[in-house]
Amino acid sequence: MFGRLAAKQVPNKEYAVVPGKVNPDLQRERKKCTFDTLELTHFLDGGVEKYKDRKERENFFLSDPELMDDVPPELMSHEDQYRNGLKKACYLFKKLKELRENGGTIDNYRQLLGGSLGSAILKDGNPLALHYVMFIPTLMGQGTPDQCAYWIEKAWDCRVIGTYAQTELGHGTFIRGLETTATYNPKTQQFFLNSPTLTSYKWWPGGLGQTANYAVVVAQLYTKGECHGIHPFIVQLRDEKTHRPMPGVIVGEIGPKLGMNATNNGFLAFKQVPIPRNQMLMKNAQVLPDGTYVKSPSNKLTYGTMMFVRVVIVQDMASYLAKAVTIAVRYSAVRRQSEMVPGQSEPQIMDYLTQMYKLFPYIATVYALKFSAQWLWNMYNDVTAKIDAGDLELLPELHSIACCLKAVSTADTATAIETCRLSCGGHGYMACSNLPTTYGNVTAASTYEGENTVMLLQTARALMKAYAKAQAGEQLSPTVEYLNRNRKFRPWSNTVDSIVEGFKQIAAGKVAACALSLQRGVESGLSSEEAWNRASVQLVDAAEAHCRAFITDRHLDMVRNGMNELSPALREVMAQLCDLYCVFWALKRTGDFLQFCGIRGEDVQNLQDYQNELLVQIRPNAVGLVDSFDLRDEIIGSALGSYDGQVYERLLQSAMLSPLNAKPVHDSYGASLSALLRAKY
Numbered sequence: 001m002f003g004r005l006a007a008k009q010v011p012n013k014e015y016a017v018v019p020g021k022v023n024p025d026l027q028r029e030r031k032k033c034t035f036d037t038l039e040l041t042h043f044l045d046g047g048v049e050k051y052k053d054r055k056e057r058e059n060f061f062l063s064d065p066e067l068m069d070d071v072p073p074e075l076m077s078h079e080d081q082y083r084n085g086l087k088k089a090c091y092l093f094k095k096l097k098e099l100r101e102n103g104g105t106i107d108n109y110r111q112l113l114g115g116s117l118g119s120a121i122l123k124d125g126n127p128l129a130l131h132y133v134m135f136i137p138t139l140m141g142q143g144t145p146d147q148c149a150y151w152i153e154k155a156w157d158c159r160v161i162g163t164y165a166q167t168e169l170g171h172g173t174f175i176r177g178l179e180t181t182a183t184y185n186p187k188t189q190q191f192f193l194n195s196p197t198l199t200s201y202k203w204w205p206g207g208l209g210q211t212a213n214y215a216v217v218v219a220q221l222y223t224k225g226e227c228h229g230i231h232p233f234i235v236q237l238r239d240e241k242t243h244r245p246m247p248g249v250i251v252g253e254i255g256p257k258l259g260m261n262a263t264n265n266g267f268l269a270f271k272q273v274p275i276p277r278n279q280m281l282m283k284n285a286q287v288l289p290d291g292t293y294v295k296s297p298s299n300k301l302t303y304g305t306m307m308f309v310r311v312v313i314v315q316d317m318a319s320y321l322a323k324a325v326t327i328a329v330r331y332s333a334v335r336r337q338s339e340m341v342p343g344q345s346e347p348q349i350m351d352y353l354t355q356m357y358k359l360f361p362y363i364a365t366v367y368a369l370k371f372s373a374q375w376l377w378n379m380y381n382d383v384t385a386k387i388d389a390g391d392l393e394l395l396p397e398l399h400s401i402a403c404c405l406k407a408v409s410t411a412d413t414a415t416a417i418e419t420c421r422l423s424c425g426g427h428g429y430m431a432c433s434n435l436p437t438t439y440g441n442v443t444a445a446s447t448y449e450g451e452n453t454v455m456l457l458q459t460a461r462a463l464m465k466a467y468a469k470a471q472a473g474e475q476l477s478p479t480v481e482y483l484n485r486n487r488k489f490r491p492w493s494n495t496v497d498s499i500v501e502g503f504k505q506i507a508a509g510k511v512a513a514c515a516l517s518l519q520r521g522v523e524s525g526l527s528s529e530e531a532w533n534r535a536s537v538q539l540v541d542a543a544e545a546h547c548r549a550f551i552t553d554r555h556l557d558m559v560r561n562g563m564n565e566l567s568p569a570l571r572e573v574m575a576q577l578c579d580l581y582c583v584f585w586a587l588k589r590t591g592d593f594l595q596f597c598g599i600r601g602e603d604v605q606n607l608q609d610y611q612n613e614l615l616v617q618i619r620p621n622a623v624g625l626v627d628s629f630d631l632r633d634e635i636i637g638s639a640l641g642s643y644d645g646q647v648y649e650r651l652l653q654s655a656m657l658s659p660l661n662a663k664p665v666h667d668s669y670g671a672s673l674s675a676l677l678r679a680k681y
């Protein structure tokens with residue numbers, strides 16, 4: 001990946017990357033592994049056939065030089081990052097078509113987005129991502145059969161390229177407060193899109209700047225002089241031939257960001273732009289030709305695409321984390337520093353227990369997130385099938401669990417990636433480690449698709465309702481079943497089962513404490529909204545505890561019931577990782593365990609001892625575990641994390657890519673430095 005330019009420029013030939021040469025420390029690590037890494041890779045892929053498909057797919061895309069960067073995006077201008085991203089995104093689309101026509105196995109463009117294959121090809125974002133992740137899903141989820149028949153094929157073939165334009169300068173979270181209007185005129189049978197204020201400018205949509213020629217625009221619907229709240233409309237933004245903005249459309253790009261700089265996020269405003277009536281997406285609510293409004297069975301169905309993306313984000317976080325932890329673990333096997341015993345040779349930094357503590361819980365987190373993501377994806381499919389059949393009963397449950405999993409998975413992954421960066425010392429701070437870019441991509445997810453605090457408060461709202469039901473002795477849905485007031489919690493027993501049980505007990509205790517705070521607030525004369533705001537720090541905490549209880553429960557359930565076909569050697573390692581995830585979080589939450597689970601000081605010491613024991617047990621398998629993620633070097637994209645461990649060679653090679661090293665004396669010497677050096681002050 002850093003290959004072509006660099007080979008010529010490395011100052012000293014013997015320090016060049018040597019193909020096929022593997023760092024001896026990494027070789028030794030691989031020999032130590034106690035399980036079959038391929039067996040684990042097959043398990044992660046979901047079977048041998050899926051493994052083969054993935055390998056074939058990766059080979060098809062990643063062995064194509066057109067899709068690899070000669071120059072890393074961080075050395076490009078903002079404009080060139082976009083140019084490069086768009087060129088590759090378009091080429092990728094052509095390749096995808098070619099693959100399909102040859103009976104290839106890719107069934108979903110989504111596989112080319114996000115943390116794994118996607119971030120190898122388009123490291124700093126894809127200007128077509130929103131087209132696939134939100135524009136097409138909105139057409140599919142919110143269009144009538146006629147609308148789907150007309151638009152979806154065009155969209156799949158990229159004859160129209162769309163985005164999802166919801167957020168405005170003034171409002172992202174509170175979408176009921178959006179100001180863009182779509183006013184129906186029965187005489188012309190058109191909606192007129194208008195942006196009445198500066199704060200109503202759409203702001204953020206990916207691909208909106210210069211890429212998309214259409215958008216799903218979320219706007220306040222007015223008909224017969226009445227506002228019916230926000231609804232989705234398909235709006236043409238640019239001429240299909242010239243790509244110039246349509247009359248009355250003001251559109252542009254919002255500028256450089258912390259990361260995702262090729263995604264072409266944009267702004268958009270309308271000056272009374274007309275669209276035909278049939279471009280309101282009308283699967284749920286409708287406007288009849290005479291302007292009569294027909295209500296949706298639930299106004300929350302308009303929020304369906306956001307729900308879908310929240311669900312896929314959880315999976316995406318696991319992919320990004322697998323990549324970051326692979327980089328940090330391989331580097332920690334190669335890097336030697338300090339003396340553990342005076343006079344002895346410098347150990348691999350992974351031999352320090354503090355280093356194991358920085359990394360191994362995050363190997364475990366990949367599995368914790370994957371298992372939760374799998375469960376959530378299945379639930380999403382079940383619930384959407386039921387909704388299509390008119391049954392909306394499980395929608396609130398799905399919303400509640402998707403919101404907290406989105407928030408916790410993105411927050412944990414961002415912390416984990418920053419920890420991986422820190423664990424690589426100074427070299428982790430280099431762009432060529434790929435940890436800064438990976439962090440930039442991941443931290444965005446704490447904000448987009450529902451800001452994390454706001455998401456946890458949505459879950460908290462559902463928890464308060466569930467608690468009230470539990471108190472009334474009513475039946476509870478599966479994810480909150482532990483709130484059942486008759487449920488007997490098992491006493492503490494220094495086992496992982498006890499920790500998982502403990503998390504439920506903590507969540508139940510926190511939920512009850514929130515209910516009490518709300519009740520006290522109201523009794524003290526606050527309105528229910530004021531009481532909610534006063535309790536909101538506690539409410540966010542309760543929602544997080546609920547989510548942690550869910551994740552640990554899922555993880556343990558998978559280890560106990562979902563791995564029967566694995567070899568005993570592998571099952572043992574999987575159980576160690578699950579235990580580590582649980583103990584790690586129990587120790588981070590000792591205050592909660594002391595408060596709600598009746599544990600004592602010596603129990604905390606036992607947990608600490610057990611955590612140390614697990615870290616030491618996992619140590620010989622650390623490299624094997626990250627190798628099992630089976631991420632090609634192009635996906636890793638890091639000087640520190642490649643399979644061969646030629647870390648220093650790659651660091652030097654990537655430094656030589658800097659344009660500052662092109663000449664022995666840089667132009668800026670003559671322009672400014674020479675005068676300074678010669679000046680007499």
Ligand SMILES: CCCCCCCCCCCCCC(=O)SCCNC(=O)CCNC(=O)[C@H](O)C(C)(C)COP(=O)(O)OP(=O)(O)OC[C@H]1O[C@@H](n2cnc3c(N)ncnc32)[C@H](O)[C@@H]1OP(=O)(O)O
Pocket residue numbers: 110111113114115129133164166167172173174175176206300303304306307309312313315316395396399447448449450451454458461462
């Ligand atoms: C591999 C794949 C790669 C993927 C890569 C990804 C790349 C992506 C690139 C980046 C892409 C980034 C793209 C982007 O960022 S696109 C923009 C994303 N924007 C947001 O996510 C906005 C966040 N805000 C909201 O969702 C709403 O306004 C909230 C929810 C905050 C409040 O809303 P509202 O003010 O209306 O509601 P309420 O608080 O009065 O509550 C009212 C009731 O409604 C229920 N309720 C609320 N919502 C839902 C729901 N959805 N289903 C079912 N029910 C729902 C709720 O429980 C409550 O129920 P009840 O208590 O009354 O019974």
Ligand SMILES: Cc1cc2nc3c(=O)[nH]c(=O)nc-3n(C[C@H](O)[C@H](O)[C@H](O)COP(=O)(O)OP(=O)(O)OC[C@H]3O[C@@H](n4cnc5c(N)ncnc54)[C@H](O)[C@@H]3O)c2cc1C
Pocket residue numbers: 130164165166167170171172173174203204205206260265444447448449450451452453454457
């Ligand atoms: C990289 C990126 C890509 C994006 N892509 C798109 C896109 O394609 N399409 C699109 O439409 N949008 C997109 N967005 C916008 C994104 O969805 C919003 O930024 C997000 O929903 C948060 O809204 P906001 O920016 O208005 O934050 P705000 O809501 O203003 O949040 C600011 C602070 O206020 C707090 N806050 C707000 N409301 C409450 C509350 N009720 N209770 C407690 N605290 C509250 C938040 O917790 C936060 O701390 C993107 C954003 C990013 C960063």
